[in-house]
Amino acid sequence: MPQRYGAIAQAGHWLTLLLIVGAFALGWIMGDMKMSPTRLKLFSYHKWIGVTVFGIAVLRILWRQWAKAPPLPPAMPAWERIGAHLSHWGLYALLLAIPLSGWLMSSAKGFQTVYLGQFPIPDLIGRDRELGKLLEEVHELLTTILLFVVGLHAAAALKHHYHDKDDVLTRMLPRWRNNGAAR
Template sequence: MQRYTTTAIALHWLIAILIIGAFTLGLVMTDIPGFSPTKLRYYAWHKWAGVTVMALAVLRLLWRLGHRPPALTAAMPAWQRAAAHGLHHLLYVFIFAVPISGYFYTLAAGFPVVYFGLFQLPVLIAKNPALAETLKSVHYWLNMSMAALVGLHVLAALKHTIVDRDGTMRRMLPGRSH
């Protein structure tokens, strides 16, 4: 069974860690009452992590367009291949849609995004409170949908590892041979 390339593996896990971190921080920070310095710091970290995901997602998509993933094991039924490919495509859509919705929500709410406090990212839309309300719930629901899909994705990975023991998990883990 062949592995994904080292670049694909590194990007997969880096993006997964950042998404899980940003997701957790998103839930924690919005639960803090008032405007404490901690809350503001968490919002900043959340936005930086999210923007980093957006940038890595562009690299990942470019890499993916130039590299076919290794073939799946021949033992896998056709419906499972189709389900895996469909789910992977959807996950790619969410890796972009979630941070983009957060970015546009922030701009519509009237806040600039200053990446790592160093430079301001483009203000692509003007402040618009009505649009901000909509984008806030869009960001929320995109997140909940992505969480459900990631849950399925992880269950599938566990099923391949524990029940089928077919080496699918090793395709996405670092190792010596490809």
């Protein structure tokens, strides 16, 4: 079993983080904007990122079934092992549920998603204003939960690196090489 995550898993992890930060920033900015062409454009970008995150999450889950995660440190207590597994699968669930809730919300509000401005994605449900408002609240709640779990995930990685002094954090970082020697 590998002792580090491979390049594909690392790329998926860090790309997902960048996309989440971008989607959250756009959501935050456009939430306070008055309706305008700029706001509509930001909504489109936000939705495109969400569709991309959903697709990458599906690929990451499939990849993880094939390329298993490296083992956790042997000294890690059972409660931390359980927490690590629950938080990872919770993150995957949120990476699927949040874009799905956004897609449902857009459908209910009558705004079809057209990925990258070229590829129409069919609405999942019919137009329903009240359901759209409810789904907006669900979308925002799930995003808040995601931010909390990502923060917990990052704090745990830093705790392992600086307090436990194990390789939990570094196994998700790329190895930089100089003339074949690892730094």
